Amino acid sequence: MKSRLGENPKETDVQKLINLGADGVYFMDNLGEAYVEITEKNVRRSLKVNSKAYKLFLHQRFYNATGKPVSLEALKQAAYHFESIATFDGKVRKLSRRVALAKDGRIVYDLADSQSGAVIIGPNGCRAYKNGPGIFHRTTNTAPQVWPDFDEEHDLLKLLSKHFRTQLKKDLFLLAVYIVSCFIPEMPHPLLVLAGEKGAAKSTSMRMIRAIVDPARTDLLSMPNSTDNLGIILSNNYMPGFDNLDHLSPERSDLLCMAATGGSIAKRRLYTDDEEVILQLKRCVMLNGINIVVTRSDLLDRSIVIEFKRIPPSERKDEGEVWDAFRKDLPQILGSCLLLLSKAMAIFPQVELAEKPRMADFARWGYAIAEAMGKPGQLFLRAYNENQQCASQEILHNNPVAAALLKLMEDRREWESSPTALYTALQDVCMRNAIRISGRNWPESPNALTRRMNNLRSNLEQAGLFFESRKTGDRKIIITNEHYKPVSSLSLKKRRRGKMNP
Known part of the structure; x- marks a missing residue:
């Protein structure tokens, strides 16, 4: 009796699985992991060969073709075969999370929706289209993004002011520049630290920022106990947000420093003695707490601290009402961010900073983004410098x-x-x-x-x-x-007599 595949009935399940997966494009990513690009309903996506998602894909194909399930052992053997193809016959392809840099210098933003939509941003404008390139790896926490509204230009600061209650007006400007900068791939990004007393909507603000840049099924994360688990979270999320922190250990601070400026860590592959998995980190990390949780100067130098105002009882709204208003504005906010980035890409090559602060790439891009917003680039540099000085003073006093x-x-x-x-x-x-x-x-x-x-x-x-x-x-x-100023003996005598303010 012939199978539905029209093959030899003596063919093993493993051989059938190999035939069913033959149309996949197998390749290695830049970290040596085996991947396959599959196409379903004209939509392309890339999966790890050894992932549960790809094995489920093969299982579904097998069941549709034969009318029966296949064993887990057969799936493992087939996946092992495809891994060898990717390793020895496949090309190397760089995969990104959410945002990627194209070969021509333009930026590709993954909408991660059912149509595999993407946006290409260049110095001459933005364009959204379906069935984007297979250059993104989507994890189980990746959620789809809304399609941006490019119909008209909107005032980003005005849109953000409706949803974010920063203590200072200049901090809203700094926050807007930071959010736009998060769409720039392969650049060191400062950590965004949200601070404020209880009831200042820090967690909600963090969730909204992530919804603008990197929507996730679980948008707020708790800080894990082990650095290995923290490394995995940082690797799998383009914009991880850690909620309600009160302390960061030196080990976690060091790993977050690496995530801000870029680096790689190696951990042992599960169920092996000597094989390693390389996790590459260059992420837009967010933290929040009642107090400023960053206490180490090396991490503070890589941070932007934004303080939020407590919402008075008379102005509080139901959570559903808050999110309905935000989601209504989200397409315009996203479109505004991407259009501003396009303008900044045209300005950026002409930007030269006389003095470069820590996170110099971010400062240079921030200058260009501010100019694209119609604000002086020096205004951004001054706000950024004052923000770092205030955070430094906080550490010195605490x-x-x-x-x-x-x-x-x-x-x-x-x-x-x-x-x-x-x-x-x-x-x-x-x-x-x-x-x-x-x-x-x-x-x-x-x-x-x-x-x-x-x-x-x-x-x-x-x-x-x-x-x-x-x-x-x-x-x-x-x-x-260097700030010491000697006081004359006469002044000291007057001070002691209370005739001169100290």
């Missing part, structure tokens, strides 16, 4: 080491001593000024103190404190206060 150093040096031009003597002096300062020295933020030894000071170096230098550690002979730490 970090006990920084607070103690500032107090120690407020009436001194210079300090020179051994690390042990400095450690003792700082403890004494903390005791006299009620600065808490218990807990994880206070170093346990003089050696740990110098490491903490190195982590705070850029923040302390902004406050005028410069230090060096000399290792010739007895180790010495020298601190210089």
